[in-house]
Amino acid sequence: MSTTIVNSKAETRKKFTIRDFRLKKKRGEPITMLTAYDYPTALAVDRAGIDSILVGDSLGMVVLGYETTLPVTMEDMLHHCQAVARGAQYALRIGDMPFMSYQVSVEQAVANAGRFLQEAGMDAVKLEGGRERAEAVHQIVAAGIPVMGHLGLTPQSVNQLGGWRSQGRTASAARRLLDDALALEEAGAFSVVLESVPDRLAELVSQKLRIPTIGIGAGVGCDGQVLVTHDLLGLFDRFTPKFVKQYASIHGVMAEAFAGFKADVEAKVFPAEEHTMGMKDEEWEGLLKEIGG
Ligand code: KIV
Secondary structure (H helix, E strand, O other), X not given: OOOEEEOOOOOEEEOOOHHHHHHHHHHOOOEEEEEOOOHHHHHHHHHOOOOEEEEOOOHHHHOOOOOOOOOOOHHHHHHHHHHHHHHOOOOEEEEEOOOOOOOOXXXXXXXXXXXXXXXXXXXXXXXXEOHHHHHHHHHHHHOOOOEEEEEEOOHHHHHHHOOOOOOOOOHHHHHHHHHHHHHHHHHOXXXXXXXXXXXXXXXXXXXXXXXXXXXXXXXXXXOEEEEOHHHHOOOOOOOOOXXXXXXXXXXXXXXXXXXXXXXXXXXXXXXXXXXXXXOOHHHHXXXXXXXXX
């Protein structure tokens, strides 16, 4: 059941739940999802009315500066999920399970998924893979933890995939992807991310599944869309995937602000009078007297 939250301005807005994911698909209303890794970003995304926040393991690349998502640990993820949970009140909060936190055994997958809810304020978890993860998905869901799947270009398998390449482009690969999506649905996943797959395949998968698909580089036929917030903001300038639409150019704004600070400090025009604390004359005189100055 949806929880109704009343904020300080007595505005009522419902907390978005996995049930709302299904309802939006049924009504043909697109679901919105963005990533966040810290408190201020989570607050801004939540205030913009975005349905769901993913604390993605893209954290490793866009925040921690790694080349891939593979070095990201459970502790990294929990730390950032906690910050996001403090900022996001209404959006459905999804924590991304990092590499090797769910692949070793189903028991370990369930225990680690539980930590996202118990220690980090998440509402659900996401993990990558298809039929080979069906048992883990089934057991995590059986423990009462909603699971989002992730198919197509799955960054944790970048080495297996032979690089950052789009997936499902041959008839047999497309068939495998469709079967994987059906296996995830059967296992109890509430939604599936489709990353970097042909638009007509994503549309077909979306039609075949009862659960919503969330696309990233998968065309407009998905039931919802997600972007990495740092890409959308133009905050990560190492590279921008073809499927990203940049809504701002924050990296440039930051560079300009930092250069402005440097110039002001070097010219001694910052801090100015208005940034400076004063002291009463009599207190000053008292100090000088005390130190014999
Ligand atoms: O880690 C992430 O940000 C993701 C999205 C690209 C879906 O998995």
